[in-house]
Amino acid sequence: MTTIIDGKQVAASVIDAVKSAARELEQDAGVKTGLAVVIVGDDPASHAYVSSKSRMAKECGFTSIQHTLPEETTQEELAALVQTLNADDTIHGILVQLPLPKHLNSEPIIQSILPEKDVDGLHVVNAGKLATGDLDGGLISCTPAGAMVLVRGIHGDDLSGLNAVVIGRSNLFGKPMAALLVNANATVTTAHSRTKDLAAVCRNADILVAAVGRPEMVKADWVKPGATVIDVGINRVLAPEKGEGKSRLVGDVAFEECAKVAGAITPVPGGVGPMTIAMLMANTVIAAYRKSG
Numbered sequence: 579m580t581t582i583i584d585g586k587q588v589a590a591s592v593i594d595a596v597k598s599a600a601r602e603l604e605q606d607a608g609v610k611t612g613l614a615v616v617i618v619g620d621d622p623a624s625h626a627y628v629s630s631k632s633r634m635a636k637e638c639g640f641t642s643i644q645h646t647l648p649e650e651t652t653q654e655e656l657a658a659l660v661q662t663l664n665a666d667d668t669i670h671g672i673l674v675q676l677p678l679p680k681h682l683n684s685e686p687i688i689q690s691i692l693p694e695k696d697v698d699g700l701h702v703v704n705a706g707k708l709a710t711g712d713l714d715g716g717l718i719s720c721t722p723a724g725a726m727v728l729v730r731g732i733h734g735d736d737l738s739g740l741n742a743v744v745i746g747r748s749n750l751f752g753k754p755m756a757a758l759l760v761n762a763n764a765t766v767t768t769a770h771s772r773t774k775d776l777a778a779v780c781r782n783a784d785i786l787v788a789a790v791g792r793p794e795m796v797k798a799d800w801v802k803p804g805a806t807v808i809d810v811g812i813n814r815v816l817a818p819e820k821g822e823g824k825s826r827l828v829g830d831v832a833f834e835e836c837a838k839v840a841g842a843i844t845p846v847p848g849g850v851g852p853m854t855i856a857m858l859m860a861n862t863v864i865a866a867y868r869k870s871g
């Protein structure tokens with residue numbers, strides 16, 4: 579029987595722990611955890627993500643601040659907002675939603691966030707700590723951290739002897755995911771668009787993680803029987819069967835056919851997605867604890 583990994587349920591237990599931690603911090607140290615989320619422009623998908631992040635922060639008992647800036651915001655204006663948030667002692671986590679509009683350069687903005695407030699784990703200091711195996715000192719990018727919680731739920735903490743393949747090499751996901759897996763003793767391959775015979779590489783994976791942004795690209799014959807498949811893709815595709823102009827969400831994995839081969843698999847939606855927000859909340863309360871003590 580294939581295990582369908584219930585990311586919603588795991589995320590809910592992470593959120594419960596975050597709520598207790600936030601409550602304790604407020605009662606014992608008088609510190610209310612604060613998260614600031616910044617969004618620039620009108621991208622509807624980004625707005626949907628940001629509202630659910632802000633809403634969840636409130637639900638966790640945090641101070642939740644959302645800065646919605648117009649499309650024509652300049653680099654200087656955005657940089658100035660980050661400086662204000664860096665200096666604000668009531669804010670423990672800062673998240674600038676990506677992608678930014680094309681005229682803005684995201685890299686200097688991300689690197690200007692104080693590393694201890696970088697709850698996205700994208701600052702070079704946090705990426706460097708992860709790369710050097712300092713998992714407790716920094717902040718880890720939320721989606722890979724969440725995906726890793728799901729992997730641990732299946733395989734435990736020690737992945738010795740297991741082959742893991744991560745498709746995708748972004749700073750936001752692929753690179754930190756590979757670092758987490760190798761730190762847990764997996765033998766890790768990072769595959770990407772230039773990889774030769776991707777299907778054969780994937781078939782070698784005991785843990786296959788797909789983050790390519792291509793709807794249902796991973797097929798059943800890419801999956802080793804019994805493997806754990808973690809689908810990080812969220813793609814909106816047309817669904818004429820639901821009516822004209824209707825759409826549905828699919829991952830990077832062809833779920834129905836791969837579920838027949840895999841030992842465990844995450845659905846889309848309801849797999850990795852809910853974990854991202856849960857880990858963002860966890861990072862924020864961790865940042866608040868570190869600041870207070």
Ligand code: GUN
Pocket residue numbers: 673674675676677698720721750854
């Ligand atoms: N856009 C899509 N995913 C993310 C994320 O995890 N963090 C930020 N800042 N932007 C994103």
